[in-house]
Amino acid sequence: MKALVLFESFFGNTEKVARAIGTALGLADTDVVRISEIKPAQLDGIELLIVGTPTRAFQASPDTKAFLKSLPANSLTGKKVAAFDTRAEMTDKTPGFLKFMAGIFGYAAEPVNKQLLKKGGTQAQTPGWFYILDSEGPLKDGELEHAAEWAKGIK
Numbered sequence: 627m628k629a630l631v632l633f634e635s636f637f638g639n640t641e642k643v644a645r646a647i648g649t650a651l652g653l654a655d656t657d658v659v660r661i662s663e664i665k666p667a668q669l670d671g672i673e674l675l676i677v678g679t680p681t682r683a684f685q686a687s688p689d690t691k692a693f694l695k696s697l698p699a700n701s702l703t704g705k706k707v708a709a710f711d712t713r714a715e716m717t718d719k720t721p722g723f724l725k726f727m728a729g730i731f732g733y734a735a736e737p738v739n740k741q742l743l744k745k746g747g748t749q750a751q752t753p754g755w756f757y758i759l760d761s762e763g764p765l766k767d768g769e770l771e772h773a774a775e776w777a778k779g780i781k
C-alpha cells in the first residue's frame with residue numbers, strides 16, 4: 627500500500643508525530659511531506675492519506691485548510707483517510723475561559739477528518755490527537771508511542 631502523511635508544523639511537534647506515524651505504518655512506500663509542499667495531483671496512486679495539523683485558534687492551520695479546500699470533489703474516492711492534530715493539554719492551570727472556548731469550538735482533527743470524508747475518502751481510523759505541554763511543545767511524554775499505536779490501528 628502506498629501512503630502519504632501530510633503535516634503542518636510551526637515548532638516541530640506535529641512533524642515529529644507525523645514521522646512517528648509514517649514509521650509505525652510499516653509500509654514499504656510511505657512519504658511524510660509538509661502540506662504546503664504538496665500538489666493535489668501528487669495524490670494520484672496514494673491508497674492511504676493521513677493529514678496532521680497543530681490546533682490553532684480551535685482549528686486546523688491555514689495551509690491545512692487551504693489544501694483541503696483545493697482538493698477537487700471526489701478526489702479521495704477509493705482512498706483511505708485519517709486525520710490527527712496536536713493540541714495543548716488542559717491542566718488545572720489552564721484558564722477557565724480557554725477550557726470553555728475549547729469545549730465550544732473544539733480542535734482541528736475532527737473538522738479535517740470531515741473534509742477528507744467529504745472529498746470521498748474512506749475512514750481508516752478515528753481522528754487522533756496528541757498532547758503538547760506548552761504552546762510551543764515539547765510533546766507530552768509517551769505521545770510518540772501513542773502516535774505509533776494510533777497508526778497501527780489504521781484499517
Ligand SMILES: Cc1cc2nc3c(=O)[nH]c(=O)nc-3n(C[C@H](O)[C@H](O)[C@H](O)COP(=O)(O)O)c2cc1C
Binds near residue numbers: 685
Ligand atoms: C497562535 C496559537 C494558537 C493556538 N491555539 C490552540 C488551540 O486553540 N487549542 C489548543 O489545544 N492548542 C492551541 N495552540 C497550541 C498548539 O496546538 C501547539 O502550538 C501545537 O500543537 C504545536 O505543534 P507544532 O510544533 O507542530 O506547531 C495554539 C498555539 C499557538 C501558537
